[in-house]
Amino acid sequence: MIDLHLIGIGTGNPDHLTRAAIAAMNAADLILLPRKGDAKSDLIDLRRTICADVLTGATRVVEFDLPERDTSAPYLGAVEQWHDAIAAVWRGKIAQHLPDGGRLALLVWGDPSLYDSTLRIADRLRADGLAMTVTVEPGVTSLQALTAAHAIPLNMVGAPVLITTGRRLRAGGWPAGVDTIAVMLDGDCAFQTLDAPGIEISWGAYLGMAHQALVAGALAEVAIEIIEARASLRERHGWIMDIYLLRRAVPVA
Incomplete structure (x- = not known):
């Protein structure tokens, strides 16, 4: 069983983190951080900084390269394919780093409820048979x-x-x-x-x-x-x- 926590981290300011978000990060066995390429390196740097400032225990932090959306294809179809690709990467990282289950955290810009697809990607994994619970820690949008x-x-x-x-x-x-x-x-x-x-x-x-x-x-x-x-x-x-x-x-x- 994977206990997935989606943690809203606000808009890049560590002061946006709630106490619930900090507690969830420290309770996680694994935090996955997406890299979006050199052009957005400071986005991953901000996530790294948040982890360095907040984590006090043995939580592992693993980075992965986020698949890119095909901007030349029709928008909705391209987004569906992109989400499928991200879900496949998540599944691979879970199999590699949490083969016996555990608590996984993902840091979501703003809040997972507002124009963010993390919840929909998680639904793909559950639909494919992965035993997973999902908890959201809301963030500043x-x-x-x-x-x-x-x-x-x-x-x-x-x-x-x-x-x-x-x-x-x-x-x-x-x-x-x-x-x-x-x-x-x-x-x-x-x-x-x-x-x-x-x-x-x-x-x-x-x-x-x-x-x-x-x-x-x-x-x-x-x-x-x-x-x-x-x-x-x-x-x-x-x-x-x-x-x-x-x-x-x-x-x-």
Whole structure:
């Protein structure tokens, strides 16, 4: 039996770890850390730093190379194949390092519930017959870190919020029925496709890290600033994690 603990670690700041997360890491027999290539080396470095700061016992830490998604294939099919490949790597590492079962931990950016596929990959292993229990230790999400960094509320009074992706915003435009949209996984600055007047944007990258970057204001006025800042930061660091909140002005009753 594998006792899998998925531990939300926030957005890179060790201070985001909860006491429950720290306890789960120290109780684990094995922690698996994914490497995503040289361009994202500081992502694995952050995980290494968290482990070095938190672990006090005999927990083993093993790194593995994360399979790459085929970006030339249709998106949904490519994601399915990518998740299958990751599940196969997990299974191999479990067989190698926990052949008699035990407690396995994976460190998940933000929280496993929000635009993360770790839970779905774990389901693949259970569906393939691996005896496994899954426990989640929640973490600070990038959405929480964004609103905190800008000191803004997520929602308007009594109003809904939609959380979506840049891909869907670009394809469908502003969704009906909401005045606040949180946009994640947007590599192409999909806010450029919107009719900007009356829209406010609060953008953040590397939230909670030493090189955190923030821009806020009227979309029509700061869109170019965000695009240029994002390109410069990505070139400097080799990778970028960013998120933004869009708010459309509504008439005062």
